[in-house]
Amino acid sequence: NAGVTQTPKFHILKTGQSMTLQCAQDMNHGYLSWYRQDPGMGLRRIHYSVAAGITDKGEVPDGYNVSRSNTEDFPLRLESAAPSQTSVYFCASSYTPVKGAQNQPQHFGDGTRLSIL
Amino acid sequence: QKEVEQDPGPLSVPEGAIVSLNCTYSNSAFQYFMWYRQYSRKGPELLMYTYSSGNKEDGRFTAQVDKSSKYISLFIRDSQPSDSATYLCAIVNSGGYQKVTFGIGTKLQVIP
Numbered sequence: 001n002a003g004v005t006q007t008p009k010f011h012i013l014k015t016g017q018s019m020t021l022q023c024a025q026d027m028n029h030g031y032l033s034w035y036r037q038d039p040g041m042g043l044r045r046i047h048y049s050v051a052a053g054i055t056d057k058g059e060v061p062d063g064y065n066v067s068r069s070n071t072e073d074f075p076l077r078l079e080s081a082a083p084s085q086t087s088v089y090f091c092a093s094s095y096t097p098v099k100g101a102q103n104q105p106q107h108f109g110d111g112t113r114l115s116i117l
Numbered sequence: 118q119k120e121v122e123q124d125p126g127p128l129s130v131p132e133g134a135i136v137s138l139n140c141t142y143s144n145s146a147f148q149y150f151m152w153y154r155q156y157s158r159k160g161p162e163l164l165m166y167t168y169s170s171g172n173k174e175d176g177r178f179t180a181q182v183d184k185s186s187k188y189i190s191l192f193i194r195d196s197q198p199s200d201s202a203t204y205l206c207a208i209v210n211s212g213g214y215q216k217v218t219f220g221i222g223t224k225l226q227v228i229p
Contacts (some may be wrong), residue, residue, distance in 0.1 A: 004160070031215060033139075033215070038127075041129045041221060041222060042121065042123075042205070042218065042219030042221050042222075043161070043205070043217075043219040044218050044219075045216070045217070048214075050216065056214075059216070090160050090161070092160075094215070096213070097215050104215070105151060105163045105166050106163070106215075106217075107162075107163070108153075108160030108162070109160050109161045110158070110159050111158075111159075111160055
């Protein structure tokens, strides 16, 4: 099925451990982004990428790293997990918007539920 | 004050009712307006997308934008139990690259 695939669906980490959340899309979208969703708060963007080899910080990037080696994959890395990073993480993709032009609606994966003890 | 305000609900309505979901926003730079539906333990899916004031209709769904009041609405006609989900408003800031501000979502339950 076409879309955005995230793995794993659930994971529990201990404080200080590292973890990579996987995101893969098969819609040939150029733009990929990571969001976190917390109770009482709207989705917040962590990092994004407009093409392979190009990444940039979103609005809440601290404690997270990303890389983009090809069009399909966009992994999110937590180097030293903290309890404040307990959240549901969503990867989203869209066609690459041209700056200043019409925004491109995003397609979301089903999320990774991450608990950090 | 949050840039986007949305009542979290929950909102319970009987099947067949007209549902009205709303968001207010504070930033005049917001230009594009979206509504997403999110089922439990799933990712958000795009329902409606508009960039102008006025109404946009798609089946049982109508999105309404009033830029002068900074107020957006989603109406659901003939609501069905399958509409039970959380509805997120999402607004794009023209000043940032694909910068979307999401509301916290309104949880809707349609009772058969």
